[in-house]
Amino acid sequence: MKKILSILTLLISVVTIGYAQPIEPVPASLWDDPMITFYVVVGFIFVVVILVLFVAVYMLQVLNFMVKQATRERSEKLGIPYKEEPSLWAKLWSESNDFVPVEKEGDIMLDHNYDGIRELDNHLPPWWKWLFYGTIVFSVVYLIFYHLSDTLPLPLQEYQQELTLAEEQARKLKASNPVAAIDETNVQLLTDATALADGKSTFLNNCASCHRKDGGGDIGPNLTDEYWKHGGSIQDIFKVVRHGVQGTNMIAWEGFISPEKMQNVSNYVLTLQGTNPENPKKPEGELYKPKDTPADSTKVQASL
Numbered sequence: 001m002k003k004i005l006s007i008l009t010l011l012i013s014v015v016t017i018g019y020a021q022p023i024e025p026v027p028a029s030l031w032d033d034p035m036i037t038f039y040v041v042v043g044f045i046f047v048v049v050i051l052v053l054f055v056a057v058y059m060l061q062v063l064n065f066m067v068k069q070a071t072r073e074r075s076e077k078l079g080i081p082y083k084e085e086p087s088l089w090a091k092l093w094s095e096s097n098d099f100v101p102v103e104k105e106g107d108i109m110l111d112h113n114y115d116g117i118r119e120l121d122n123h124l125p126p127w128w129k130w131l132f133y134g135t136i137v138f139s140v141v142y143l144i145f146y147h148l149s150d151t152l153p154l155p156l157q158e159y160q161q162e163l164t165l166a167e168e169q170a171r172k173l174k175a176s177n178p179v180a181a182i183d184e185t186n187v188q189l190l191t192d193a194t195a196l197a198d199g200k201s202t203f204l205n206n207c208a209s210c211h212r213k214d215g216g217g218d219i220g221p222n223l224t225d226e227y228w229k230h231g232g233s234i235q236d237i238f239k240v241v242r243h244g245v246q247g248t249n250m251i252a253w254e255g256f257i258s259p260e261k262m263q264n265v266s267n268y269v270l271t272l273q274g275t276n277p278e279n280p281k282k283p284e285g286e287l288y289k290p291k292d293t294p295a296d297s298t299k300v301q302a303s304l
Contacts, residue, residue, distance in 0.1 A: 199268030217281030232288030
């Protein structure tokens, strides 16, 4: 009882000290996070559960004390000596350790004597021995299932199986959705006005902040001249759009826009060739001359 009251006093002191400290105001933007409500509710439930468990343990202690007190008073009225029965936990602790009673320690006393200190011939506690036996059984089962019978795969084998499964799923996904299979090895030159209009929209929304709306270049290079830092083919442009350029402001857009949109915006970038932006950035990189020019590209540029 005294220990429980001491713990309660300590908890109240900690809470009081915590509230006594100056609290900085929480930014209003923090409460806009939809997860804040979830965290508050979960935290409140957690505190309530802890308090309920604490009260339950406390009530069990009180009930146990009352039962013992009533039993003691009944024994005194009947003139029977009262002997307190050990609790369930005490019985379990005693049996799991197989303690030798103090009055029987003479039976296991050894002849060793070190300056009056005698040694007892205590054996290992049962819980330790059963745990040791369990590890032996586990090792035998593990050896049979993982190494002798190949019933279960080893970690490396399981990893290889997961890779094979992932590759198979990726292959099926590409087969069922050709658009998702677009990469720098099979990207195509497009002259379709709808696709190029979509590419223009993607460019204005995501690329114009660095290359300007007219492609004349700002933080990023000029896209209207014939000089390219990483190649000027449709494959080269798609690769840069998809993977980005490490160490520059050009991020990888693979995780933000679909392969189809990356193909469309790459083709739109090619339509900027030869245009006359206002105050263009100086050429960077090497001169690139395409081997083939997509048909009707001039008409497409004019339509955009």
